[in-house]
Amino acid sequence: NAGVTQTPKFQVLKTGQSMTLQCAQDMNHNSMYWYRQDPGMGLRLIYYSASEGTTDKGEVPNGYNVSRLNKREFSLRLESAAPSQTSVYFCASDSPNEKLFFGSGTQLSVL
Amino acid sequence: AQRVTQPEKLLSVFKGAPVELKCNYSYSGSPELFWYVQYSRQRLQLLLRHISRESIKGFTADLNKGETSFHLKKPFAQEEDSAMYYCALSGVGNTPLVFGKGTRLSVIA
Numbered sequence: 001n002a003g004v005t006q007t008p009k010f011q012v013l014k015t016g017q018s019m020t021l022q023c024a025q026d027m028n029h030n031s032m033y034w035y036r037q038d039p040g041m042g043l044r045l046i047y048y049s050a051s052e053g054t055t056d057k058g059e060v061p062n063g064y065n066v067s068r069l070n071k072r073e074f075s076l077r078l079e080s081a082a083p084s085q086t087s088v089y090f091c092a093s094d095s096p097n098e099k100l101f102f103g104s105g106t107q108l109s110v111l
Numbered sequence: 112a113q114r115v116t117q118p119e120k121l122l123s124v125f126k127g128a129p130v131e132l133k134c135n136y137s138y139s140g141s142p143e144l145f146w147y148v149q150y151s152r153q154r155l156q157l158l159l160r161h162i163s164r165e166s167i168k169g170f171t172a173d174l175n176k177g178e179t180s181f182h183l184k185k186p187f188a189q190e191e192d193s194a195m196y197y198c199a200l201s202g203v204g205n206t207p208l209v210f211g212k213g214t215r216l217s218v219i220a
Contacts, residue, residue, distance in 0.1 A: 043213075
């Protein structure tokens with residue numbers, strides 16, 4: 001099915017560990033985004049990529065890096081995970097119909 | 112700066128009662144406003160955008176530039192409306208959406 005695919009769906013890390021959250025879309029969208037969702041904080045933009053080869057910081061970029069590998073894929077990396085990064089992470093792409101088409105999310109816990 | 116305010120974290124209403132989820136925004140230009148909904152165990156999805164001026168699942172929202180508001184309304188709440196609702200704003204150009212903190216709607220049978 002066409003859409004935005006995020007992997008993994010769940011992950012538990014220890015403080016200091018690193019990991020990469022993967023995101024891929026098959027709708028030929030140009031722009032892609034990473035948001036985090038926290039209770040009482042809503043959705044906050046971490047990084048976005050307006051087109052292949054470009055990335056920009058959002059509201060809360062500290063502690064994260066991103067790679068726009070190609071038009072389809074936009075990954076989010078945590079180099080040294082911290083408990084404050086416990087969150088649900090959503091990837092999205094820019095859709096003419098929905099403005100943002102979201103993936104199903106990755107639930108990350110950092111112990 | 113762009114800002115979206117949803118003053119209610121939680122809104123509980125009885126089935127059949129009217130619903131109004133409040134959204135106020137701050138933006139110096141002409142914004143585009145959206146409502147997104149997240150049902151349990153589903154992805155966030157677009158409910159309404161102000162430029163389309165349509166009713167989806169019985170919900171409507173009117174952009175009031177004078178009051179800088181985009182409240183979401185439904186005359187008769189249904190149990191299946193229980194979800195998390197986010198108001199979002201897009202500024203001029205291809206700027207990323209800015210979201211409010213969300214309102215959880217709980218419809219009680």
